[in-house]
Amino acid sequence: MNGLNDGPSEQVMRRQASPSGPAESEGGLPEQAWTLLFELLHTHMRNFPALAAEFELSPVQAHVLRQLGEGALAMSTLANYLSCDASNVTGLVDRLEARGLVERKSSEQDRRVKMLVLTEAGAELRGRLMARLSAPPPLIAAMPDEDLAALRDIMRRALKTQ
Amino acid sequence: MNGLNDGPSEQVMRRQASPSGPAESEGGLPEQAWTLLFELLHTHMRNFPALAAEFELSPVQAHVLRQLGEGALAMSTLANYLSCDASNVTGLVDRLEARGLVERKSSEQDRRVKMLVLTEAGAELRGRLMARLSAPPPLIAAMPDEDLAALRDIMRRALKTQ
DNA sequence: GTCAATGGTTGATGATGTCAATTGTTTATG
């Protein structure tokens, strides 16, 4: 695990009484960059429910479908991904299974475990969902190519060394 | 509002049957950059509930406190911000009010309207919450200064021209 | 004054989330 505060700068939280949240002009370089990203992030997340609803999915169900694309997942693994209680996943999967999007398969190695796999219909829906999700929001789409390339390279480096 | 698909490139969704979601190496520049950002975004959103729980707040309550910092808001305005039904806001505010974090004030101009304001305790809690939220996640904190500065400048330009 | 529109609440219902307790299966230990 990467520790959070083992880095160089200690000047976080300089004026926690600031009325309007993180001030862009204050703090170290990481805080400045993060605050701006945070803005985009929340703007985008606000209409995630509406986006999921386009496919008649709740936000959580959309999240589940997204995670489930890589292959079969155990219920407990899914609970970890969602950082929620295992008992929550039961009902979640119940509803997805009732809609014919996923299937429970008992594991051969360990009969306690139930693996989740997408059905044909589930994979198809996930395909459309992911295509919709990967459409860049207006703010990104409007960026000049130069900035986009720089942004892509920066993020590639960051995700690689994580 | 900025249209979504009035841009240049049309090569989105080339292989929607791809099993693992948006492939980083495909699509136009905006899609490539966005897909990477999207990764960070969802990683961060996964532990937003846990982060809110540090302050004994549900995710939605944290969102409300965040929005409520700028000043008084009408219930209906808050419902718009959250893009949810007005009746949902009633219960939400009921619980926040019961905890002494916000207050309903009847508007002078229009006695139908109820304005929401933070109490002393609410403002204090919001301050701590915002300070916590503006702490950059590990992935950002680990970036070299050069990338951080570039990222900040790119995002500034993008948010400005929006 | 009457009537439609608006802002907020209430009640019914379903989805999401947690916790505590239970069942069935594995694994470790005597």
Add this chain to the structure above:
DNA sequence: CATAAACAATTGACATCATCAACCATTGAC
């Protein structure tokens, strides 16, 4: 081998979040 501990999933009880339809109070237009 037998028993106990650990684990995966489920169940039941309960709070929260979300929507819809119906309802009051107030406003504003006619």
